Amino acid sequence: MFRRILLTLSALTAIVAATVVISAQAPPGGGQGKGDGKGGDGKGKGAPQGQAIVQIKPGFYEVTGAGGNTSVVVTNGGVIVVDTKNLGEANYNDLMAQIKKVTNQPVKYVVITHVHQDHSGNTKSFIDAGAKVIAADGEKAELATYTAPAGKPAEPNVTYTKNYAFKLGGAQVRVYHFARAHTGGDSIVYFPTLKIVAGGDAIVNGAPNIDFPNGGSAVEWPKLVAGTLKLDFDTLIPGHGNVMTKADVEAYKTKWDNLVSRAEEQVKKGTPKDKLLASIKTDDIGWNVTGAQWTAPARLDPFYEELSKAKK
Numbered sequence: 001m002f003r004r005i006l007l008t009l010s011a012l013t014a015i016v017a018a019t020v021v022i023s024a025q026a027p028p029g030g031g032q033g034k035g036d037g038k039g040g041d042g043k044g045k046g047a048p049q050g051q052a053i054v055q056i057k058p059g060f061y062e063v064t065g066a067g068g069n070t071s072v073v074v075t076n077g078g079v080i081v082v083d084t085k086n087l088g089e090a091n092y093n094d095l096m097a098q099i100k101k102v103t104n105q106p107v108k109y110v111v112i113t114h115v116h117q118d119h120s121g122n123t124k125s126f127i128d129a130g131a132k133v134i135a136a137d138g139e140k141a142e143l144a145t146y147t148a149p150a151g152k153p154a155e156p157n158v159t160y161t162k163n164y165a166f167k168l169g170g171a172q173v174r175v176y177h178f179a180r181a182h183t184g185g186d187s188i189v190y191f192p193t194l195k196i197v198a199g200g201d202a203i204v205n206g207a208p209n210i211d212f213p214n215g216g217s218a219v220e221w222p223k224l225v226a227g228t229l230k231l232d233f234d235t236l237i238p239g240h241g242n243v244m245t246k247a248d249v250e251a252y253k254t255k256w257d258n259l260v261s262r263a264e265e266q267v268k269k270g271t272p273k274d275k276l277l278a279s280i281k282t283d284d285i286g287w288n289v290t291g292a293q294w295t296a297p298a299r300l301d302p303f304y305e306e307l308s309k310a311k312k
C-alpha cells in the first residue's frame with residue numbers, strides 16, 4: 001500500500017515537473033466544465049475562449065479551453081490532433097494558433113473521441129485543410145440525429161469499427177472503440193511510444209455523464225475502462241479537467257464497477273425505477289447520481305432498462 005502511494009506520488013510529481021505552461025491564458029488543466037449536457041454542449045460560436053498550450057512530455061502537448069481538452073503530437077512528418085474544440089471558426093483559428101506556437105508542421109491526422117461538439121466541433125475545418133479525420137462508426141451514425149445550439153459538426157472522413165492504427169513521423173497511434181460508454185461512438189486514443197492515452201469524456205475526473213440519447217451505456221462503460229487499463233501508459237488526458245495518472249484511472253474503474261454492480265443489485269431486488277438512484281450507495285464513489293443528468297427520463301429510463309436486461 002505504502003509502496004503504491006509512493007509510486008502514485010512519484011508519477012504525479014513527474015507529470016507536474018513535465019508540465020510547462022507555454023501560454024498563461026489559462027491554468028494547466030483548465031477548460032473544465034461539464035461540456036455536454038443532454039445532446040452535448042451548446043456553447044461554441046463567438047470570440048476565442050481562452051485556449052492555452054501546455055507541454056505534457058517532449059513532443060506531446062495539451063490545449064486547454066474552448067471545449068474539451070485537445071491533444072497535440074508533433075512529429076517530423078506532421079502533427080496529430082485529438083479533438084477539435086467548440087464549433088466555430090474563431091475556436092479553430094485559436095487552436096491552430098496554439099499549435100503554431102510549438103511547430104510549423106501541418107496537421108495530418110485528427111481523431112475525434114465522440115460526437116459532442118465541444119470535441120467534434122471543427123471537424124470540417126480540419127478536413128478542408130487536408131487532414132484525415134478519424135472517428136468510430138458510432139460517432140458518424142450519431143451525427144445523423146445530433147444537434148447542438150452551436151450547429152452540427154461535420155462527419156469524419158475516416159471511420160472504423162473496433163480499432164484503427166497509423167504511424168506518422170515515428171509516432172505510433174492506436175485508436176480503440178472498446179465499448180459504448182459516454183456515447184455510442186467513444187474512441188480511446190493510445191500513443192504507445194509516449195505512454196499517453198487520450199480518454200475523451202469516457203475517462204474523466206469526477207462524475208461521468210452517460211449520454212443515453214447518443215448511444216451511451218452504464219453497463220458497458222466499465223469494459224471501456226478495463227480495455228484502457230490493459231494499455232501500457234502512465235499519463236491520461238481526460239476530455240475535461242486535469243491530467244490523470246494510471247492510478248487515477250484504476251480508481252475510476254473501481255468506482256464504475258461498484259456503481260454498476262450496486263445498481264444491478266437494486267434492480268434485482270425489485271427496487272422501483274423512481275427509487276433506484278437514491279438507493280445506490282455512492283458515499284465511497286463520490287459521484288452525485290441524483291442530479292438532472294441522471295434523473296431525467298431520457299437518462300433514467302434507459303439506465304433502468306439496461307440494468308434490467310443485465311440481471312438476466
Ligand SMILES: [Zn+2]
Pocket residue numbers: 035036114116182201
Ligand atoms: Zn462529451
